[in-house]
Amino acid sequence: GQQVMQIPQYQHVQEGEDFTTYCNSSTTLSNIQWYKQRPGGHPVFLIQLVKSGEVKKQKRLTFQFGEAKKNSSLHITATQTTDVGTYFCAGQATSYDKVIFGPGTSLSVIP
Amino acid sequence: DAGITQSPRHKVTETGTPVTLRCHQTENHRYMYWYRQDPGHGLRLIHYSYGVKDTDKGEVSDGYSVSRSKTEDFLLTLESATSSQTSVYFCAISRQGSYGYTFGSGTRLTVV
Numbered sequence: 118g119q120q121v122m123q124i125p126q127y128q129h130v131q132e133g134e135d136f137t138t139y140c141n142s143s144t145t146l147s148n149i150q151w152y153k154q155r156p157g158g159h160p161v162f163l164i165q166l167v168k169s170g171e172v173k174k175q176k177r178l179t180f181q182f183g184e185a186k187k188n189s190s191l192h193i194t195a196t197q198t199t200d201v202g203t204y205f206c207a208g209q210a211t212s213y214d215k216v217i218f219g220p221g222t223s224l225s226v227i228p
Numbered sequence: 229d230a231g232i233t234q235s236p237r238h239k240v241t242e243t244g245t246p247v248t249l250r251c252h253q254t255e256n257h258r259y260m261y262w263y264r265q266d267p268g269h270g271l272r273l274i275h276y277s278y279g280v281k282d283t284d285k286g287e288v289s290d291g292y293s294v295s296r297s298k299t300e301d302f303l304l305t306l307e308s309a310t311s312s313q314t315s316v317y318f319c320a321i322s323r324q325g326s327y328g329y330t331f332g333s334g335t336r337l338t339v340v
Contacts, residue, residue: 150328159318160271162328205270215286216329218263220270 119144121208123219131227136193138222140206147211149182149189154221155202196226231255234319234332241339247306249335251319253299259322260302261329262286262294264315271318277302309339 120143130136140149148167152160164173166182166189173180179192189208193200203221232253241247251260262274263286273286275294283294291313293305306313316336320329 152329159331159334160320160329162330165328207271215273215276218271220268 119208119210119214119217121206121217121219123206123222125222126220127223127225129225129227130196132198133195136196136200136224138191138204138206138224140189140191140208140219142187142208142217144210145186146208147186147214148209149186150207150216151180151189151191152205152207152218153202154205158202160205193224196224198226198228200224201226232319232321232330232332234317234335236335237333238336239338241309241337243310243339244308247309247337249304249317249319249337251302251304251332253302253321255321255323255330256299257321257323257330258299259324260296261320261322262292262302262304263318263320264288264313265318265334266315274304274317306337309337311339313337314339 122141124139148165150165151163153163154160164180169186170184171182177194181190203223205218205221207216207218209216235250261276263271265271272288274288274292275286277283277296295303316334318334319332322329
């Protein structure tokens with residue numbers, strides 16, 4: 118079945134450093150979604166990408182969908198303590214399939 | 229998020245007892261989902277619903293059942309709770325199956 122993997126599992130950065138998490142699917146995706154979960158909280162939807170090679174930005178966050186639609190990345194520029202949390206990617210093989218979540222990347226930011 | 233609530237927020241129950249978790253939405257969304265979250269496993273889909281009385285199994289459905297008699301309510305039942313079902317349970321809703329999910333605040337269930 119479809120699998121979604123993420124690396125790294127954990128990342129510790131100094132405040133102000135950049136951060137990137139990578140998401141890879143075993144199958145081609147129709148779309149990919151990104152979520153953020155603060156410690157003790159619930160996942161919050163950040164964005165959805167649907168086009169091959171698509172790049173979207175939200176302030177310091179840059180999301181990219183690979184040309185082959187099998188991988189994606191989330192890059193945070195100049196991390197802040199408010200960026201702490203776990204970032205999940207989630208993909209669908211087709212719009213009718215169930216969304217499969219990756220295991221997440223846990224980000225710690227050292228002030 | 230406003231529009232989706234889960235109850236109870238915390239529950240401790242004994243092995244072998246039935247437990248029902250409730251998810252209530254005010255968004256009139258068609259799709260509702262139940263996930264469990266465990267360390268090292270991320271979010272795993274238990275059951276989902278695509279309309280009133282229309283439900284289907286997810287990847288970890290054994291030991292769980294669901295019901296959706298109204299658009300706004302999606303119930304998750306553990307028929308006979310086991311320690312392996314100790315977890316955080318999240319309900320999620322979506323306007324359509326291929327769009328971002330809105331998650332509830334979660335229910336922390338402990339089976340002793």
